[in-house]
């Protein structure tokens with residue numbers, strides 16, 4: 001899911017608030033992307049929505065909305081802990097095949113990949129939802145349904161995205177939408193924290209990379225376009241020495257004291273706000289007793305930024321601080337021959353990146369929202385789209401409609417309300433707008 005999220009336009013208004021503002025006062029929301037006279041791109045997306053096959057797909061998504069919700073609920077009841085997405089992947093691949101998606105396979109990393117070919121040459125767009133959840137094995141993933149509301153761990157994040165991808169694929173095939181190029185449909189592994197984007201790294205680190213022209217991940221609920229990818233570098237840092245009795249062995253470098261020096265340096269790091277840069281020591285541990293010099297002290301550090309350059313810069317200063325702490329702690333006890341070292345293990349690296357507001361994929365996403373009279377703020381977050389963004393492949397993450405609460409918690413819920421079907425309609429319109437229909 002989106003691990004951070006804030007609107008980069010509209011003065012930081014929350015999407016849900018903006019939706020209600022839109023309903024109450026269309027002229028206010030019109031400032032976002034509804035100039036009096038449509039741009040050529042907006043006019044073409046308006047026209048696309050009226051294309052017979054696209055209009056038929058829109059009707060089918062609304063009239064057969066129960067199918068989408070059934071997909072969402074039944075997928076969600078197959079557990080998919082990090083690194084254990086296999087059962088859900090097998091079922092997802094089966095559903096792709098049943099819909100008539102071609103060349104469905106599961107790659108070495110565990111990603112489900114299928115293809116829908118257009119009727120003429122054109123670009124290749126990859127449309128994905130993520131299979132993995134944050135929940136460990138044994139979590140009760142049975143779905144409770146009350147009216148339009150579904151409650152279960154993972155129901156929104158990202159069973160909604162998986163269901164939207166299936167529904168879009170189903171309509172593209174059923175309505176025989178005459179699009180150009182190729183639509184790759186994917187259920188990927190490893191989006192959540194411990195997975196470290198391994199699914200997308202595998203796709204964009206392999207032979208497919210050069211053939212993918214555009215990328216859309218469906219992740220999250222409501223409506224929004226993520227076109228900025230927050231990058232993060234996360235480390236587990238160990239300070240190590242021989243340790244000893246706090247009285248008898250006194251006079252040697254102390255790993256815990258070295259780590260304290262390092263934390264003081266981290267706390268004093270300067271961090272810019274534009275682009276935003278953050279640092280955090282989140283966990284400290286180590287030591288065995290109050291009267292022992294510890295043989296090890298451990299901390300976990302998280303660095304984040306919106307740009308790769310800023311992230312690299314703060315990372316360099318962190319690495320320097322971690323090593324200076326060793327030098328200074330050793331210098332404190334010059335007569336001691338005891339060793340002191342620092343070992344830095346990488347826990348996670350998420351590349352930063354962004355897709356410019358002026359790019360075709362963002363403008364088409366905004367134009368489709370305008371056509372459908374929905375409000376879609378541009379946001380910055382950490383999602384699967386980080387990987388293609390970092391490679392400068394046009395990429396966005398789109399929300400899947402409805403309304404979600406409690407993502408990453410056991411009481412996560414998704415409410416389809418009266419117009420959840422607009423989620424897959426919106427994604428279909430963006431995808432077809434980018435590939436081109438005639």
Ligand SMILES: [Zn+2]
Nearest residue numbers: 001157158219
């Ligand atoms: Zn997610």
